[in-house]
Amino acid sequence: MSEQLYHRRRELLIAYYRRHKQLPTYDDLAELFGVRSKGSIYKYVDKFIHDDLIAKSDTGRLIPTTKLYGLRVLGSVQAGFPSPAEEELVDTMSMDAWLIENPDASYLLQVSGDSMINAGIVEGDMVIVDRSKDPTVGDIVIAQVDNEWTMKYFMKRGNGIFLRAANSKYPDIHPSDELTIGGVVTSVVRKY
């Protein structure tokens, strides 16, 4: 089969999954490729499986692999990363799966203020907060202080715990009584 045609249809398949978050059936693929015969599609699916783009369930339905929905990882800057053209031999990974360990207990929060600037967290960033994790010293936590929610380092001295900003212009906060923790920041995401 023509190499360009195969590549184009491969892109069509990926686009389909990205849009529908579900793999097409053989009939859908036939329509997507502009082909009337399911038997022809069958041969294509074999190639896709051989390329590890998709897999098959027990009943023959198509299921995606990371290569289909993930993003290519090219290595490391300043270590001389492989040319973006060589698309083979590279790993792929999904942001969603990588960033979020406990999806049910996690939520997103937009950052305002500059109290965590030395930790590389600036206004407008999104942080992913895991409510199910117990904070340990040095973790960045979401905490309620004086009826307001803030993001601070979780610290300990002796038996007492206190909060510290990653910005020297803010003083430490020593909670008078109980400290309500809204979760531990597990990742930071910024979009330009």
Added chain:
Amino acid sequence: MSEQLYHRRRELLIAYYRRHKQLPTYDDLAELFGVRSKGSIYKYVDKFIHDDLIAKSDTGRLIPTTKLYGLRVLGSVQAGFPSPAEEELVDTMSMDAWLIENPDASYLLQVSGDSMINAGIVEGDMVIVDRSKDPTVGDIVIAQVDNEWTMKYFMKRGNGIFLRAANSKYPDIHPSDELTIGGVVTSVVRKY
């Protein structure tokens, strides 16, 4: 139906989709819920659709919605965000879809070095690079200098372009001849 039972099965459905990246069939759901009757599942699916967790295709197959695979967005720190308990009326979004505009032209890179520290990008961060975007002044780009790849601000003076680090201890780089750009950094991701 029992509220706890419904909630538990709702979680089972979400977990299934996260693990398989594909929605179950009615038979799969029956096995997942420990129920033998497909007819019973049918009523559950109606509730899931009513909750906007899933939808149906023309042929009755289940397709996911953002509520199923997305993450809850709770608002803004320091603006008094809603209690993590109120799970209604909140938006959901998918990291993958939000971060990556051109999946085919994007790739991931791990950051080493401290040249972008003032831009809030530190060693170990992952950056998402879009190869299809043209850089404009002020963008953070991946560029090849002396056979090495670096991450720098893209700058212009008059007709000439040059690169600037977000760390005053590194000097500006004025490329002698051609400057190879590997893409524009569109987002930064950090995991603790």
Added chain:
DNA sequence: TAGTATAGAGAACAAACGTTCTCTCATCAA
């Protein structure tokens, strides 16, 4: 030119799938 390989058309079939109904059994209220 003759021969070969290959993509697609098209039909056929068994298994899987969504959908609908009826019936049973447990729970709860009056």
Added chain:
DNA sequence: TTGATGAGAGAACGTTTGTTCTCTATACTA
């Protein structure tokens, strides 16, 4: 106790879906 409600069992159905085959038309090779 009686009646109502609702979840699940189970069977039945028409359709969709994956799979396999045969045949035709086209492109390429020698």
